[in-house]
Amino acid sequence: MTTIFDAPEDFATTALAGFAAIYQRNVRLVKGGVVRSTKVPKGKVAVVVGGGSGHYPAFAGYVGPGLADAAVAGDVFASPSTAAVARVCRHADQGGGVLLGFGNYAGDVLNFGVAAERLRSEGIDVRILPVTDDVASAPVDSSAKRRGIAGDLVVFKIAGAAAEAGKSLDEVERLARYANDRTFSFGVAFGGCTLPGAAGPLFTVPDGQMALGLGIHGEPGVSEEPIATASDLAKLLTGKLLAERPAGASKAAAVLNGLGSTKYEELFVLWTAVAKELAEACVEVVDPECGEFVTSLDMQGCSLTLLWLNEELEALWRAPADAPVLRKGVIIAAEPATDEIADADGPQSFAPASEASKASGKCIARLIGNIADALKEAEEELGRIDAFAGDGDHGQGMRRGSAAASDAAQTAVAAGAGAASVLAAAGDAWADRAGGTSGAIWGLALRSWSNAFSDEDKASDAATVEGSRLALEGVTRLGRARVGDKTLVDALVPFVETLERESAAGRPLVEAWNAAATAAQEAADATSALTPKLGRARPLAEKSIGHPDAGAVSLALVARVAGAFLKEAAAG
Amino acid sequence: MTTIFDAPEDFATTALAGFAAIYQRNVRLVKGGVVRSTKVPKGKVAVVVGGGSGHYPAFAGYVGPGLADAAVAGDVFASPSTAAVARVCRHADQGGGVLLGFGNYAGDVLNFGVAAERLRSEGIDVRILPVTDDVASAPVDSSAKRRGIAGDLVVFKIAGAAAEAGKSLDEVERLARYANDRTFSFGVAFGGCTLPGAAGPLFTVPDGQMALGLGIHGEPGVSEEPIATASDLAKLLTGKLLAERPAGASKAAAVLNGLGSTKYEELFVLWTAVAKELAEACVEVVDPECGEFVTSLDMQGCSLTLLWLNEELEALWRAPADAPVLRKGVIIAAEPATDEIADADGPQSFAPASEASKASGKCIARLIGNIADALKEAEEELGRIDAFAGDGDHGQGMRRGSAAASDAAQTAVAAGAGAASVLAAAGDAWADRAGGTSGAIWGLALRSWSNAFSDEDKASDAATVEGSRLALEGVTRLGRARVGDKTLVDALVPFVETLERESAAGRPLVEAWNAAATAAQEAADATSALTPKLGRARPLAEKSIGHPDAGAVSLALVARVAGAFLKEAAAG
Known part of the structure; x- marks a missing residue:
């Protein structure tokens, strides 16, 4: 249940304003979105991302050095308007062109696509990148029809790191598309989500059941099954993704994503089981992330994302990032501890006794x-x-x-x-x-x-x-x-x-x-x-x-x- | 509803193991808790925090340079044992003594207190710091009886920054106690929380109502009221805290904390209203935080915490920190942007027409x-x-x-x-x-x-x-x-x-x-x-x-x- 708001129709804009107020170090509010509040080198490719609201930290939480340059935010679960996309891109453009990333949904494809055409007519080089990671939403032979879910984070991270490294728009686009081709996600939901001000949830999952392959706007799942244990859920999620493992791939970035109401501690429990499954499948996991990255209001559930790495992608995945919700790299320099962890159960010997x-x-x-x-x-x-x-x-x-x-x-x-x-x-x-x-x-x-x-x-x-x-x-x-x-x-x-x-x-x-x-x-x-x-x-x-x-x-x-x-x- | 687990009795330990696996850069798992995985200078005061599980990121998420040295984790909503507290402290101690921070609950007071006595008998100087920020749990004239809720974060942040700065145990203790005396929180709940494996929630809040002053383990609230708008909720929360504003205090650190199932976007909406109230009360807010810091499993609700700053506390609050959930400071150096945000609505002039x-x-x-x-x-x-x-x-x-x-x-x-x-x-x-x-x-x-x-x-x-x-x-x-x-x-x-x-x-x-x-x-x-x-x-x-x-x-x-x-x- 979404509970805190004044006027439901102002939910998305007020949330964005509050976010921008909290994260002043990272972002500045513009009409329809946020842009970095830090100086960006002239000529750097701008990575602009976006979509509807209700998915926080997607997308405003991704803005910062090493990740996105700006984010466009539509109303709750609604694509931002063409004009808003174009406007935020104009703010973000540094003369190096714009990579425009979004999840593959009809409304977003439309608005981001039209905005790209409009910007091109103004002389800004814009490439669009619809993320298509959700394996549940279309078969592998029509993967271009797949929706974008938590794969957004990893694909945008690759694009952001490439742009930060000073690569050209052609290169940033190539790397982002390559990352998207190698990014796969699968999710389950235990309960629905409620729009601000709505009397009931957008959908429900029967008690004791989980919906497989559900989208992040209440789109229908592929099937329903009884809720599994953490171990069985890990088998299910990894199984769906390993089925599309590219030939020869052995290293992967991983994101275990909570959809809103699922506790971090539940995700950690699940991660121990997921890590075990991946280890058994001989997958070396690089810098896994576990938390809320692409949510669906107060939906209960989670998804697992794998990005199959090569050397180039691994370097970009590991590169520093300084956005509100993805901070990779060191703030306070500290050497790793190398000493063995000794037993610390205190004195065990007894004083001599009469x-x-x-x-x-x-x-x-x-x-x-x-x-x-x-x-x-x-x-x-x-x-x-x-x-x-x-x-x-x-x-x-x-x-x-x-x-x-x-x-x-x-x-x-x-x-x-x-x-x-x-x-x-x-x-x-x-x-x-x-x-x-x-x-x-x-x-x-x-x-x-x-x-x-x-x-x-x-x-x-x-x-x-x-x-x-x-x-x-x-x-x-x-x-x-x-x-x-x-x-x-x-x-x-x-x-x-x-x-x-x-x-x-x-x-x-x-x-x-x-x-x-x-x-x-x-x-x-x-x-x-x-x-x-x-x-x-x-x-x-x-x-x-x-x-x-x-x-x-x-x-x-x-x-x-x-x-x-x-x-x-x-x-x- | 807590949904993901294998055996409910293993929930807390498995979650901790999963957390430690994800955050290897920050922590190492020891029996009953986690310690920093980075080298700590000899002689530095160790800040060890802890309490029951189910409150993530409290307390393991606080471990890292600039914040805590180690965290002890009990079972869900249960104090860690005396032996676990003592063991984790022995791991963390660098010869500079230990500040032991925890929320003021009977079980924690007991176990941390006894552990402190045991460690003192072994020659380790240990000071205990029960956090008492919850204004709803006891009147102002018996504030030592108050519970610790999200104030934990700010008090531990002050202690951690003081310890990182190389201050003595006496100084770290003085500053932490001073911070605790100036930290006030008030919370509301919209819905209860469910223990892993339990058939129903620990408590419920009637539909359309909110419970005022609820604790983080299902302790009874002070009263119930109809759910308020964001603006009225902000008035309620700030009103309770401003009533105990110390004489002359004008600057405050603020934490708007979600209890588990309340969305970040709801918190941001609320923050815009809270910021307005605080500005009207002439409170200058320093580095506010908005997110999940002390949760109660899947409880729905939030709390507001203010720490009234003086110059000394402000410097410590602003100091860098590099823990999983509180990262303050710069990873990628970037100058603040200083240019005015211009209008970017695109070309508005029209071509000449016949x-x-x-x-x-x-x-x-x-x-x-x-x-x-x-x-x-x-x-x-x-x-x-x-x-x-x-x-x-x-x-x-x-x-x-x-x-x-x-x-x-x-x-x-x-x-x-x-x-x-x-x-x-x-x-x-x-x-x-x-x-x-x-x-x-x-x-x-x-x-x-x-x-x-x-x-x-x-x-x-x-x-x-x-x-x-x-x-x-x-x-x-x-x-x-x-x-x-x-x-x-x-x-x-x-x-x-x-x-x-x-x-x-x-x-x-x-x-x-x-x-x-x-x-x-x-x-x-x-x-x-x-x-x-x-x-x-x-x-x-x-x-x-x-x-x-x-x-x-x-x-x-x-x-x-x-x-x-x-x-x-x-x-x-």
Whole structure:
């Protein structure tokens, strides 16, 4: 949906004015288009490109040294008028003639063609170059009928680089035509696009389907298929293009183009799969580009373009360019880094420990093993509880974190670590493997707790109680949650307070602990009545009323497991 | 909708890998993030930024000279783990210490904070900088509680430029904190975002509404309002930010940020309105940026950020940067153009004409005036017919084009132009003002027709008939349409053929013309049975069956009006 505009009929001109205001360093606004705002050498061939609006960065975003000299912009999805094309060309002409590039559409062929005739009658040498890269739009034996889509970018880049290098109009035209002959694109759409002010989209793609070979103005696709995985989509796109691979071609420039609403991150995901397919087909990819280059308003989808390079084209493709959306070359000179990327997981050796502390460390590792077992068993139930207020991955995170913590604790024990080091290693592993906020909180809690222990002494009861306070402080200092926010803090505070109070009253650790565990459980149950406060979306917050907080529930579970362990240890 | 992925749980890591493959010149992939792929001077302060994925280009897109040294990437919308943050910092550290920048969210505060503590214990000096620019997320008197949104970019830019300039960690931290204190953002959303693999969006915004002050992970907005025009939206955004303008501040860096699915062209439209508001508030805007900088998957919406500059901040904001998404500075040295932009509408003077040809020119101008009157009257009807197969603007285009042609013809007559020049001027004006394909075709037809006339001779009957053939040739040569394609050519071909046949048979022009006009009308009516062929969307093509082509209908109308004019002229 196109949402931001004043009068829909002013959309294209206002967008162009805003673009020109932002990119003053690159362009100047003229009636119907933009021209470079930098000096251009007299006699240089002018590369003028254009077409309808709604395809940004095509075409105004291509204007700058190394690429186009000017761009003509029509109304949304409408060819610019003959007069506008002619006018912008007159601005751009430096006496070296004009190469006029546009996508191969009836309206553009007409307006750019007539403008070229008019300019020739005025004594300006103009050559026209309709780009015809879309393999879906006509069979290979009538490739001159093909539409121009994202191939515009690569063909204009070649022309722009040739013109910047001072080549003659004949040469620029020859190279651009040669590049066009070797440029192939294929696209898919997942959803339509909406003209500014229109009540509905120009076309729709059925849910779960993708339209193959769709144009960039709502032209019909060749067929529809169920939406593919990234890997299968990469096979589809590369397959269509490799089918027309010129004999002997082994190097290609590549452009993975988003049509408007497809995320850059989706394109990057797709690129990993495309790169794999191209590597398997023994295609060496040169300077690939991945982003929005020829869009279709807010259309969802993408296209892949390959330009098969020879030495001449490769040099032009690699040449510097300084346009708003294609900037190739160096701004700040910096040598490539050549050092190997070493492992950077931090210190892994442990301080020497006393036998007493090692024994405590072993005990801690066993306890964490028990906790991991219990959390593995509770994974599904914790996930179910979490799903009321979050994305339901709490059980998975707790299982992964505690398993990693248990492994790390055992590794530390085997390496002769003391109590403090074993617990710290467990905490770090938990945070690293569980991910998310709860993983970080558990990691922080265990690491903070470990500060009450040392590697010289046995982990005393007093240190254990002190550790619980350190854990709470760590969690609240960095985690920011307070009692009543419906987080694990709601259970941790009564746990620590009860443990301290009962210990101070002289009860043995195992009793004090189990009283604290009971308090934690009661508090966890009571979180059902609360709504979460910390940066959760409103619908989720509302859904969670009547359900306990998964973090508080898992804290109570861990407290209970530890209580049972202490009881057993005291008994044994 | 996030559509392209293989396994949803691998989305973030695969996207990061694809990004690193595309931007090898800038970054190297490490576990959990990316670091610069260029050499960094020993002792330089490392600026490490990060947060969850799904916000591209935040944060990996910021890595490069003049901006960040490294970025840590968590899972989609999830904080990276403490271990990942620490690991990436160890890679980036050059002995000058680390400034660790992130948006102010509980999970990030926790993980980056704990990582900083861990790194300090290893002897690396680390300062943390939670960005707090979102004015909607907390009142001004508790601004430390505010979330970080697109202000990330500007605060990190200041830190990166300061670090690149060789400043100490103390200085880099001071400047970054100062920038954060002076950075304010406000955003609106028109639609929600969908996690990869999720069945539905994380949240929705009611149709026709916009959510004010929404976060970038689906956090609740402050309120909802009906979607505003670009002008009103600009007032809203600037109003929220100007309310917190620091005393004496008059210069600001500005970032107009798209959240994912909002088009760049929409942002440019909005920027023209924002620039107006800021100018009215006497804010001098320095190097504004307009594009996607901090996104929220496929969320629709935008935010405006202002950083209030002093001299020190302005120099840092303007400093070169060479990251994938923020490239400031020159690649190809080029002087700004200083010449005035002159009018470039082409030759306006007319060749000297004979009195006989001037008289014909006057006649042609009168005829075109009649045509313009008739098309003005028919505007609504032609629009109605066009709406079956197009966007319904045919009547408007014909009215505008013919009115402009009539004005231009009269101007040419007043300037003493002959028949050929009057008709050519009329054609050019029609093409320029009508826009679109039909405007170009009419302009081309009239200009081609004018080639049968001269400025020396009277426009003879024979020349008039010859002109009709030239017009047809011009239209079919550049316009590509053939009979049966459901265009104006379907009416123009029988018109020209009848006119030639009847003239050749010795009938006077007025009779031949009116026979031709009848043939054109019959052919226009018969287009009801055809479906269009030329690049129109399938649903539109199907809708048009049973309705005549608007272009053919208007051609027949013009032929009829001209016939009546000839009859009257012959009678008078």
